[in-house]
Amino acid sequence: MSGKGVPTLDRAKVLENAVTSIQLGIEDYQLTQGDDGNPLRAVSSARNLFAGVLLLFKYRIAMLADSPEHAASLIYKARKFKPCRDQDGVIEWRPELERNKTIDVADIELHFEGLGIRTDWTAVNTLQRCRNDLEHLHPKHPLEEINKFLLDLFPLLRDFITHELSENPAALLGETWEVMLRNHQFFAHNLEEVQRQWEDLGVMAHTRELFKACSCPACGSPLLEPNREDLQASVPFDYSEFRYNCLACNQSDSFIELMEEELRTTRENPFDEEEIITDCGSCGAPMFDLSEGHCHLCGYTYQPPKCSGCHTSLEGYEAENGALCDRCSEYAHYDDEYEPHIS
Numbered sequence: 001m002s003g004k005g006v007p008t009l010d011r012a013k014v015l016e017n018a019v020t021s022i023q024l025g026i027e028d029y030q031l032t033q034g035d036d037g038n039p040l041r042a043v044s045s046a047r048n049l050f051a052g053v054l055l056l057f058k059y060r061i062a063m064l065a066d067s068p069e070h071a072a073s074l075i076y077k078a079r080k081f082k083p084c085r086d087q088d089g090v091i092e093w094r095p096e097l098e099r100n101k102t103i104d105v106a107d108i109e110l111h112f113e114g115l116g117i118r119t120d121w122t123a124v125n126t127l128q129r130c131r132n133d134l135e136h137l138h139p140k141h142p143l144e145e146i147n148k149f150l151l152d153l154f155p156l157l158r159d160f161i162t163h164e165l166s167e168n169p170a171a172l173l174g175e176t177w178e179v180m181l182r183n184h185q186f187f188a189h190n191l192e193e194v195q196r197q198w199e200d201l202g203v204m205a206h207t208r209e210l211f212k213a214c215s216c217p218a219c220g221s222p223l224l225e226p227n228r229e230d231l232q233a234s235v236p237f238d239y240s241e242f243r244y245n246c247l248a249c250n251q252s253d254s255f256i257e258l259m260e261e262e263l264r265t266t267r268e269n270p271f272d273e274e275e276i277i278t279d280c281g282s283c284g285a286p287m288f289d290l291s292e293g294h295c296h297l298c299g300y301t302y303q304p305p306k307c308s309g310c311h312t313s314l315e316g317y318e319a320e321n322g323a324l325c326d327r328c329s330e331y332a333h334y335d336d337e338y339e340p341h342i343s
Helices: 009-029 041-062 066-074 104-116 122-135 142-164 169-173 175-200 204-213 228-233 253-268 316-321 326-338
Strands: 076-085 089-101 224-226 243-246 252-254
Touching: 009 041, 009 066, 009 076, 009 142, 009 169, 009 175, 009 253, 041 066, 041 104, 041 122, 066 076, 066 089, 104 122, 122 142, 142 169, 142 175, 169 175, 175 204, 175 224, 224 228, 228 243, 243 253, 252 253
Parallel strands: none
Antiparallel strands: 076 089, 224 243, 243 252
């Protein structure tokens, strides 16, 4: 930035700061590990890592600028616009930039959309929520939260650095990249392995996908494998008594109860007394979703009976009282009452 003149931006410095933030975030992460690790460093780790991601995004935008002044106009927030004359006397509207305030996540997304820059915004939003949770909600299991953070961060950085910056991630981040790679590979390998074990048991794909969102109530880890004792005792898979086992803390508990809790937490409104999750009419598991009309365990889909008159779906009370909807029942009653009888 210049003193009193036109604001400028050194994009090389932005990239340097981005790399430094990511490196500091990984250093903080390493300080959370081991028996002597400090779980409070997880907050600092998430903060630095997310800041590094945003700086990389800003650097990518600045790459399109043809001057330091142009780069500043893309990265700093505009407080207001004012008319100015160029050297030919032509009036144009120019932004007056806020020197200490750069564009935020929402602004970056708009810039990317307009400039044709791509990234995984679903992953970005997940990282932002995780960062916010660590900073403001003080989760009981910060180490597992930061592990999940890194699991999403690794592919995001890999793709963005490679495809948008045309850089090699290992060359840009150095040893930091190796630490991230080891962590990502460990968790990705274990998540894939536990998913394969549940698949071998016959658990359906959509159920396994839902189970990915579950975490150990004791330590917060998502690495939940089939209980080995139950594997030997239950052939075929009996959901009602089967247990999971946490790879991180060895906690063991009911598979179906954890799934039911996850469903109720994510599907039901805490301010609405009406239950959405109920017992399945086919397999009996407490995983039938009334809002979606199917069971999240066996895949059974409920098809409501049709009216024999107009073929619309019958409401529950209508099906209990016969094969006609209310409207068709009224017509039938009207016909029976007023149709002339010939003797």
